[in-house]
Amino acid sequence: MKAPLDQLGPKVARMYDYYLGGKDNYVADRAAAEKVIEVMPASQEGARANRAFLMRAVRHLVAEAGITQFLDLGAGLPTQNNVHEVALSLNPDARVVYVDWDPVVCSHSRALLRTPDSVGVIEADLRDADAILRHETTRALLDFDRPIAVMMVSILHFVSGSDDPQGIVGRYRDATAPGSHLVVSHLTGDLMAKARPEETERAKEIYRRTATPVHLRTHEEIGDLFKGHELVDPGLVWLTDWRPDDPVPDGPAVVRLGEGRGGTAEEAPGYGGRIPAYAGVGRKL
Helix, strand or coil, X not given: CCCCCCCCCCCHHHHXXXXXXXXXXXXXXXXXXXXXXXXCCCHHHHHHHHHHHHHHHHHHHHHCCCCXXXXXXXXXXXXXXXXXXXXXXXXXXXXXXXXXXCHXXXXXXXXXXXXXXXXXXXXXXXXXXXXXXXXXXXXXXXCCCCCCEXXXXXXXXXXXXXXXXXXXXHHHHHHCCCCCEEEEEEECHHHHHHHCHHHHHHHHHHHHCCCCCCCCCCHHHHHHCCCCEEECCCCCEEHHHCCCCCCCCCCCCCCCCCCCCCCCXXXXXXXXXXXXXXXXXXXXX
């Protein structure tokens, strides 16, 4: 399935670019993003925290897990500190395939990229796993006999339950070799729907006007996406708690989830300064 042809309306990838301070967005994207920020001021901070998680995850995969191949689904615009920039800075042999359903995003991405031998861009819907896995660009750049990192960063909350997100993730898992990794960050209602239900509903309404409405999931539901994978330390945790560059301060606002971390989302006193999203990296068994 391709993105709708109405490119004048707001699109999530370009809204995200705006959150990150990029310039590859349109008036409609900026207007929609500003409405979200007005309702939920932490949205821009959350986008930047999500990009920081992506950078930390890629550094771990290349430097510690020895991964050199990346399939980035729902990648958006490669504007700042994207997968290929981080991976290639650590290993010049790294290879990255970006996938997005927005034709304008893909066109911009191809224009921005300067390493065609290392990086490819596919216009496709991540739900169409077979088409992506068989695509000539995928097969030219990625060797499926060796481990691959499948990146689903801040994208699965745009996939509805009726589309079977677990099944989608499973198709990519089954196509990759043992030792491959899955990287996920995902918005949750565990904090914000309880602490600020009216704001949450207003933000969701704004996203409903885009081609990709938001579907919030619980810690347990997001954990189920890692079936067939072993979560690497520290498990499935709050976005900013996944191997932070700076120590996370102790205190009542800190909630860490996952094996050996203690606590549950219900124990969190409101937002507590948290970005309402979970993040984790799993290794295929």
